[in-house]
Amino acid sequence: MTLPASRRHFLQLAGAGLALAGSGLPRSAQAQPATVAAPNADVGAVLLNFNECPYGPSPAAQQAARDSIASCGRYRFALAGEVRDAFVALAGIPADHVRLYPGSSEPLxxxxxxxxxxxxxxxxxxxxFETLGEMAAARGAHVQKVPLRNDGAHDLRAMVAAAHARPTGLLYVCNPNNPTGSISPAEELAWLLANKPAGTRVLLDEAYLQYSEQPSLIAQVARRDDLIVLRTFSKLYGMAGLRLGVAAANP
Known part of the structure; x- marks a missing residue:
């Protein structure tokens, strides 16, 4: 079985991450960085475990950030709409299928x-990427971990079989995968969507998509209600510290 959900319920979870942080759960059940740099660490160091872009935002993005400082004392809600509209124009999906978040952690x-x-x-x-599994386990969910194939790719057929073997609410695919960088081709993802249990939703994390030549599946959220696609500006766009991400799904 899967849990009931609605847009209202989804929006009411804005504080879920903060609630978890103060819930008394063990540290392992909370989203924690694998390494925290010492205060006096060289700011130019590349922390490989964070997968940061060491070059930072483009000069144009840096200038836009500087230009925004003068008016940052105001709630500039219209800017979020401008970012959303620019994104949906590129993705080719309706505006009501997109929500902006501070990175990918909150929608996960x-x-x-x-x-x-x-x-x-x-x-x-x-x-x-382990955050989703840790959160689900903290909620008492059974987390079925399916080993990668010998070539390092997701074993999508084994994952679908595991979803059929017991009640599964969510099936998570990171494409390209973190930490292996391996690819799940579009035709294999199409097979997964066609053969998974009807009540199981697929969460497709495309944080590293632009580092590959793989097509995005984001357009499919306009045609089905069991797919959530995540994108982030943290990696390719070098904005890990600025915290901007996108979740796309049926409203």
Whole structure:
């Protein structure tokens, strides 16, 4: 079975990450960075475990950030609409299918809160980005970790089989995968969407998509209600510290 969800319920979870932080859960159940640089660490150091872009934002993005400082004492809500509209124009999806977030962590946590629990498990690759699995486990969900194939790619057929084997609320695919950089081709993802359990949602994390030649599946959120696609400006656009991300899904 899967957990019921609605737009209202989804929006009410804005504080889910903060609630977890203060919930008394063990540290391992909370999203924690693998390494924190010492205060006197060389700011030019490249911390490989964070997958940061060491070059930072483009000169144009840096100038836009500087220009915004003079008016940052105001709530400039219109700017969010401008960013959203620019994104949907590139993605070719309706504006009401997009929400902006501070990076990808919050929509990952919301997805786990909505669609996993004691009676709605999570299927992930092993290894992959761990935050979603930790959050789901903290909620009492069974987290089924499916080993990567010998070539390092997701074993999508084994993941679908695992989703059919027990009630699964969410199936997570990071493409390209973090930390292996391996690719799940579009035709294999199409097979996954066609063969997964009807009640299981797919969370497709495209944080590293621009580092590959793979097409995005984001346009499919306009045609189906069981797919959530995440994008972030943290990696390719060098904005890890500025915290900007996008979740695309059926409203």
């Amino acid at each position: 946590n919301r997805a786990a809160t909505l669609w996993t629990g004691p009676q709605a498990g999570l299927v992930v690759a092993d290894p992959t």
